Amino acid sequence: MKFKGLGGAWVLSVAAVLAGCGGQDPTTTGASGSAGGSVSASQADNGPSFSTLGTRTSTARQVPITKGNGQKWFDYDRPVDFPGVTALPTQYIKMSDGAELAATISLPAKADGTAADGKFPVILIQTSYNKRVGSYVPALGGADPYLVQRGYATVVVDVRGTGNSDGVWRAFDEREQQDYGEVVNWVANQAWSNGSIGVYGVSYLGITAMLTASQGNPAVKAAFPIVPIGDGYRDIVFTGGQVNPTFIPLWLGLVTGLGSVPFDSLQTDPQKGLTQIVQHLLSAVNDFQGPTIVKAVTGDSNTAYDGDFWKTRSPLEVAKNVKVPTFVVGGLHDLFQRSEPLWFENLKQNTTTKLLIGPWTHIQAGGVPSDGLPADAVPAMNHIELMWFDQYLKGMNAKADSVPNVTQFVQGYGHYVSTSNWPHPNMQATALYLHGDNSLSANQPVAGEQSNTILQAPVFGLCSLSTSQWTAGIAGFVPLPCFSEDTFNQIPSANFRTPVLADDLYLNGPIEADVWISTTSLDASLSVRVSDYDPATGKSLAITNGLLTASHRAVDDTRSRFINGLRIQPWHPFTQAAVQPVNMNEPMLLPVEIFPTSAMIPKGHQLQISIASSNLPQGLPPLVTLVKGAVGVVTILNDDKHVSKVVLPVVPNTALK
CATH class of the missing domain: 3.40.50.1820 (Alpha/Beta hydrolase fold, catalytic domain)
Structure with a gap:
């Protein structure tokens, strides 16, 4: 990947990063729940390696990088056996x-x-x-x-x-x-x-x-x-510690609406059918659907x-x-x-x-x-x-x-x-850094770079790709451009862009955004969107996004994914015991998991990272947390003491040929 109009030394530094050279990020500590981003020296010294993402019951594992196997698709069909x-x-x-x-x-x-x-x-x-x-x-x-x-x-x-x-x-x-x-x-x-x-x-x-x-x-x-x-x-x-307010009520309603009517029983045994209807509806109201929604919204310890x-x-x-x-x-x-x-x-x-x-x-x-x-x-x-x-x-x-x-x-x-594999066998984790001038580059920020501020409110993202995605695609039937373009969502966001690409940029895998912030409230949220920005039109096409509540920022590095020395997929415990305090105007690092994707940003365009304080179609904090962070100002820090970055899964674009 190269950028237009930049000095040769800078281009070479970008190329070095994209090749996975010098993968350690000297600004990170690797401590659980801290500014994590690097692995131990023993891991890094083994050369490029992949680790899996852990689960509740298993930690991450180092795995070998396997290369292509040359397999090809073919059609398969045969005549019917029965009429x-x-x-x-x-x-x-x-x-x-x-x-x-x-x-x-x-x-x-x-x-x-x-x-x-x-x-x-x-x-x-x-x-x-x-x-x-x-x-x-x-x-x-x-x-x-x-x-x-x-x-x-x-x-x-x-x-x-x-x-x-x-x-x-x-x-x-x-x-x-x-x-x-x-x-x-x-x-x-x-x-x-x-x-x-x-x-x-x-x-x-x-x-x-x-x-x-x-x-x-x-x-x-x-x-x-x-x-x-x-x-x-x-x-x-509960993506990022926030309850989904769009699909989950829709889904529970779908199960209740479709699943409550026993069509067969009503035809063959009406008495049994009527009994089943009453049983299904009462259980929805009193046993699972209704109570689960209430518990999620109110922050019940066993649900939220x-x-x-x-x-x-x-x-x-x-x-x-x-x-x-x-x-x-x-x-x-x-x-x-x-x-x-x-x-x-x-x-x-x-x-x-x-x-x-x-x-x-x-x-x-x-x-x-x-x-x-x-x-x-x-x-x-x-x-x-x-x-x-x-x-x-x-x-x-x-x-x-x-x-x-x-x-x-x-x-x-x-x-x-x-x-042959996922993550892509040729993928390398690549860090690009957020700067006070809203640029995104391989250069780390320096002392004195200005910060960026965004309004803290729980209503952003209402017309976005997320609206279509988190309604299972139903909203996508409405022909609104904002369901695919991020242009509308740039307005309340701090937007960081690379220089114009001189070559195609191929991303394939998970993404992590490590963003330093402070807030004027007692809690906060970050929505981080990745998009393809066309400077010729000013429009950006949504690719993927992530969401995180500040009080849920703790990370378990033993379950997180590291690739060539960089953490690229954080594992957040999301337990009540792991909740961390949010103090007004105190800097804190939010490691945001951005969902995996496969996308190419063409030359002549720019990679854009947009950071807002909410993404309503995807998540809304439980009531107690929402009250703490409903309004305020979030400051995004990007200087030599608060290094904000995004870690990208970069694959050589020759893999597309």
């Missing part, structure tokens, strides 16, 4: 506690519409959105005729407390997870099942797939999760802070137990953008794992209105699914293991690019 599809009457699966879960079974059919003879491998889908609704909206849980006609039975189950199933819904709690294993045992022993099961689904359905796969039942042979969550707390519900409640609802914690071949699908602007590459990173050591990330919001990844495939040799999604299940459920030589390990759409480049 039709038939659905059996609703079946009820009795759980060990007596609750009955409703299931729809779709089987390959003969020309006369009757079920075909024989036993079939099974695609298992477990949904909270009502299987009857899924029959009309497949992403919510419906059989795909394309797969059924090629010799697969499909079982769609309403999880406990939703749809036509008994019980109380508590979103992935221990009892629901126990149900998954009991459902697998039932499916494996049915007359139409050959005992070979693949778990599949979009969103909630993908999460149930991964939790089911983690239980190690030998009947489960493969997994194909589309946009699955990894960490319930960090991914979305990380702990056992969120550990149970964070499938990455049990990723080590997943041993079956798994194909993970994610989106650059998905709700679970943070964890989808982490799934690949955690699973690849256990089993054959592939990762595909498209230019999608949540609903786009589920094919609403379209996922845009095939494109750039990446086949249609159902062709990929068929290839995966043919290989690992039917034992056919579909060559599913020979497609690229990682395929990502690169924003700004406009194409899918494949490689």
Whole structure:
């Protein structure tokens, strides 16, 4: 990467940084929760190395850098085996506690519409959105005729407390997870099942797939999760310590609205159906949905802070137990953008794992209105699914293991690019520093550089990429330019830009912003956006962003990710014990985790870092914290004693060719 109109020595210093030379940042201490950014000398002296990101139960690990494997995409398809599809009457699966879960079974059919003879491998889908609704909206849980006609039975189950199933819904709690294993045992022993099961689904359905796969039942042979969550707390519900005010109420309302009506029961047993409606609605109001929202907003210690409640609802914690071949699908602007590459990173050591990330919001990844495939040799999604299940459920030589390990759409480049690993094997962590003149460069700030101030208020970001992203893409149907451009959000932000790029800049991986601030309030928040700024038009296109509450700034370096000596992904504990005081007008460092991306900023443009005091679509502090920091002024410090920087995942742009 080179910048226009700059002296040769300065360009060489940038090149040195981008090459990963001299990776240590002399201004940082590496202490947990401090100005962390460097690793120990013993780690740094080993040369360039990658570390993983830890979890609640595991620390980060050093891993070797593996290079490309030359794998290529190919299309996979085959003729139908059966002319039709038939659905059996609703079946009820009795759980060990007596609750009955409703299931729809779709089987390959003969020309006369009757079920075909024989036993079939099974695609298992477990949904909270009502299987009857899924029959009309497949992403919510419906059989795909394309797969059924090629010799697969499909079982769609309403999880406990939703749809036509008994019980109380508590979103992935221990009892629901126990149900998954009991459902697998039932499916494996049915007359139409050959005992070979693949778990599949979009969103909630993908999460149930991964939790089911983690239980190690030998009947489960493969997994194909589309946009699955990894960490319930960090991914979305309390990103940066702030509760999501857009998607979470929308989601809880969706489960309540769709899952409360037992269509099948009302038809076959009206009394049972009416009882289920009352049970589902009362549990929503009194047991889970309503109380959970109240607890989150009011800062309940067991909900607003990380702990056992969120550990149970964070499938990455049990990723080590997943041993079956798994194909993970994610989106650059998905709700679970943070964890989808982490799934690949955690699973690849256990089993054959592939990762595909498209230019999608949540609903786009589920094919609403379209996922845009095939494109750039990446086949249609159902062709990929068929290839995966043919290989690992039917034992056919579909060559599913020979497609690229990682395929990502690169924003700004406009194409899918494949490689062997995530993080990208050629990526190096690169620090660029914030300056008082609003520039962003490889030069560290010096004494006397001016600070920048921003207004402290919880209402910024209302019309932004975040509005589209955190409504699962629904708001994106409204044709407002601010849902893709960051221009509007530059107004309340402090904006830092590199000089004009003389070459393309390719970013691929997680990002960290280490920002020194002081505040006139008793707490504060930082929203840090990364965007592509076009100086010719004055417009900036959003790429990714991060969010952090100042009192949650503590970092556990043993679980954070370091690459070539720089911390590039901080691990915040977010526990009540880890909360740090915020003193008025006292400098403090906020290490902000910015969600991973793959993007190219073209030559002639500038990389822009925009810092604001809030991002309302993504997060709002719980009430007690909000009151402490609702109004005031945040000062961004960038001098020799308070070195603010952004650590970028830079990949040579030759990797795009």
